[in-house]
Every structure is written in structure tokens, then in C-alpha cells.
Amino acid sequence: MSALQFHWFLPTNGGDGRQVVDGGHGVDPGRSSRPASVSYLGQVARAAEDNGFAAALTPTGAWCEDAWVSTAMLSQVSDRLKFLVAFRPGSVSPFLAAQMAGTFQHLTGGRLLLNIVTGGESHEQRMYGDFEDKDARYERCGEFLHIVRRLWAGETVDFAGRHLRVEGARLAQLPEPVPKVYFGGSSPAAGRVAAEHADVYLTWGEPPGAVAAKVAWIRGLAGGRPIRFGLRVHVINRDTSAEAWAEAERLLAGIGEDDIARVRAGLRRSESEGQRRMLDLNGGTKHGLEVHPGLWAGIGLVRGGAGTALVGSHAEVADLIEEYRQVGIEEFVLSAYPHLEGAYWFGEGVLPELERRGLWSHPAPRRNRVAAVPFAN
Template sequence: PPVYFGGSSAAAGPVAARHSDVYLTWGEPPAQVAAKLDWIRKLAAEAGRTVRFGIRLHVISRDTGDEAWAQARRLLDGIADADITAAQEGLRRSESEGQRRMLDLHGGSRDGLEISPNLWAGVGLVRGGAGTALVGSHTEVADRIAEYHALGLDEFVLSGHPHVEEAYWFGEGVLPILRARGLWHHPAGAPTVSQPAGIPFATPPVPTARR
């Protein structure tokens, strides 16, 4: 199986360069991601290898940017400042360099959480690991994905809250835009009109002859 590896420390880079198929970074602003990819490319070249690149992000995509940002605010509205402080204190004890970089994006404050166009660090106030989300209209989210893709990122590991609902927003709103731009295609290929829905319990049974 292909090996995905993420790490931002000085020790992690050579391991990724020598052994991974895909180097996976958390969602930092594009300039920081570009610098990290250049670092891994150089180490991989020195090891006589090439690696692919991916990014781990959350997504809040809506029909308009205002709706998306309103949803982002709602995710934090019910969380008390004391809970954020407690979460930050725990996360600051981590020895992970990647976690430190995530925490530095927001500094533990609710203010200034849009750290780059459509890149929101609010998730990281209460969650360890990947702490940023792409927030905006479907077109804006597609634009940011295209921007990251231009840096050399080919694989996107995305999620949202609640998981199922956000998957529908993304699948119905963003993927058609990426498909139209030639940046995404369905792994099963383009559907045809003649194809059945593929839902077993909704497919009429095939009649059989009786004797």
C-alpha cells in the first residue's frame, strides 16, 4: 500500500523523503506550505527519490461566503473561553512540531482567525492535529484548492462538521466546479444516462420464468 507520512520536525523530513510515497502536511497558509514542500523535495532528491504531496484540511462550503462564515462562527459560539483555554494548555504540552505550528496560527485567540484568504484557524482552538478549514462559497473553496494544487499538492484529505452534511455540501457544490476546471474526476469515470442508479434495494427484481 502507498505510505502517507506527515511531520514538520527536522527529524521527520528525512524519514518522509526516504520512505513515504505521499508527504502529507496540515493546512497552513500557501507560502508556508510551499516552503515545506521545497524542503521535502530537496531531501527526496538527495535520497534519489521523488514523493507526491497531499494536504489535510477541514472544509466549510456554502452557496455564499456569508453563509459559510456564519457556520464557522456557529461552531465556536457554544464553546466557552475556559474550554478553549484548557484545550490550548493541553495542546501546548505536545512535543509535536506540527502541533506547535498549528497553535502559532491563532495564538489561542478567537480574533484574527482568517489567517489567509478563506483559511480559518478556528478548528485548532479546541482540536489537536489538523486545525484549519477552508471557509467560503463553493467557488472560493474551489479557488483555494486550485491554489494549493498549483504548489504541487495532488491529494486532499478533507472533512467537515457535521461529517455527513458537510460532505454533501462539498460534493454537490465544490466538486462540480473542480470537475469543470479539469482538477477532479470521479474515480468510477463519467456516468452515462443508461447506467442504473446502483441502489440494490431500489432496483426492481428481474422476473424469472415459472414452470
């Protein structure tokens, strides 16, 4: 198994703060103390870059800043960091998406990764003018990726499917390199598309046993086609286990019962199988939230999407990461509250521990530090 890769998160979905910013997946976000501005997001991107994260996921949805526009701007205030841009195939044509990817790669020096999101909430999809049902959205997504892959290979594409059609499509500029495709989903329709098209299959932070079952499921569908696996999860790590759990309790104390009821009612409308599984883990209650040693489901009480966190000392979180690695996870897409400080907690605490274990190395060459006092060495 190859070395682990770690990615961070850009909070364009309602901003950031010292409490859990609620909402997501079709639910209006709550208030945050740090708006999703270029200035603040630039700080988060640079913190991720400095601490050794390979890329940063930027979400998509009606309550997010547009991921393409946001990351294009943030690429100019960072140097190395790649951007895992989430986007919905139903809102843009395959040729235009392939062309946008080529432009992004050309103008940023190859810093684009793509997170394909089919959309789990029909009421939100209709805001974008998309009236297909869930299974049709996945079928259309498969056609979309088939076309885009052929365009990126330099082919002239003629294609007529049930949902999409192109004639004589050929890119003038190919992306270099071709961006990796990240894809998630827990339904049978999602599994079929992921097995055929994904470079990296992403799943939310369920207990390792459930994640192992998903890995086996996708591998079986892929029939030997190479595919990597990633985990999207939050993290709360501190110098000691007691400090980490105290921080989890502080976040929990800031979550009101009314907010839990409001967000849960909204998330129940979701057609996402993965979202249903997140709701099942927390049960809508503040009790019994440690669903596996070191895995805490409190975030999902008020946040749609990824609803669990790795909690513990730096070494304990590293141990849990190793446990996920043993079931096939090689990439981790992480976040924290706040995202700026969280990047440093993880980057200065857990990543050095994983480096000592030979499981991770910094993606950029280290610079030798000059001693602060001449001749001190």
C-alpha cells in the same frame, strides 16, 4: 501535474456533531451528539464514496477507536472507498504490520492505504508501552519502513538495527497492490524519514506560502525521488461566501473560553512541531482567525491536529484549492462538522466546480440516469 485526489475523514476520535468535537493529540475528546458507531460511520463512508472521494482517513490514538478494526468492519458496508489507516509503528512488529496489510488488501480487493504516525506525545506513547524519545521513534520508524518495504517486495529479510531486528522474515502472501505510504511531520527527524520512505507527504493546513516551503524542504531532502504532497484540512463551503462564514461563526460561538484554555493547556504538552504551528496560527483567541484569505484557524482552538478550514463559496474554496495546487499539493484529506452532511456539501458543491476546471474527475464510472418521466428526453 496529475489530477487532484480528494479523501474524507472517519470521525472515530470522539464521534461527530454539529459543533467542533474537541480533543485529540493526547487530550480527552469532548462530548459529541453522534457516536462513532458502525451504523453512523457507515453512513459517512458511503457518503464519501458516493460523492467521489478516493479514500477516508481513520485516525489513531488512545482516544480513537482502533483504525484497523474499524476500517475492516466498514469495508463491508462500502464498495469502492479506500481506507487510509493511521497506525503507529512502535505498537506492532514490522512483519505483523506487513502481514496485516496483505490480508487487508486480499480481503477488500486492494482498498488499503497507510498513514504512518510516529506519535508526538510521549505521555500517550507510554500508554502503549513505548518509552522511546521523539528522535528515537523516528529512527525506529525508518527501520520499520525499511523492513516492511523489503517484505512487500517479496524478499527474505534479515535485519538488525538499533531498534528492530528480524531473521528469515518472508511473507507468504504479498499485498496486491502494495499500499501507498502517507507520512507527515515538521521536525528535521520527520523530514528525513519522509524523504526516504513516503509516497505521499502530508502536512496540515498552513497558509500556502508555508506549505510551499515545506514542499521545497521535502523535495530537497528526497533528492529527486518521486513523492506526492497532500494537505490535511477541514472545509466549510456553502452556496455563498456569506453563508460559509456564517457557519464558521456558528461553530465559533459554540466554543467556550474554558474549553479553549483546557485544550490548549493539554496541546502545549505535545512534542509535535506541526501541533505547535497549529497553536501559533490561532493564538488561543477568537479574534484574527482568518490567517490567509479563505483559511480559518478556528477549528484548532479546541481540536488537536488539523486546526484550519477552507471557508467560502464553492468557487472560492475551489480557488484556494488551486492556490495550494500551484505550490505542489495534489491530494487533500478533508473533514467537516458534521462529517456526513459535509461530504455532500463538498461533493455536490466544490468537486463539480473542480471538474469543470479540468482538475478532478470522479474515481468511479458514472451511471447514465434514466429519465424519471418516459420519453422526457
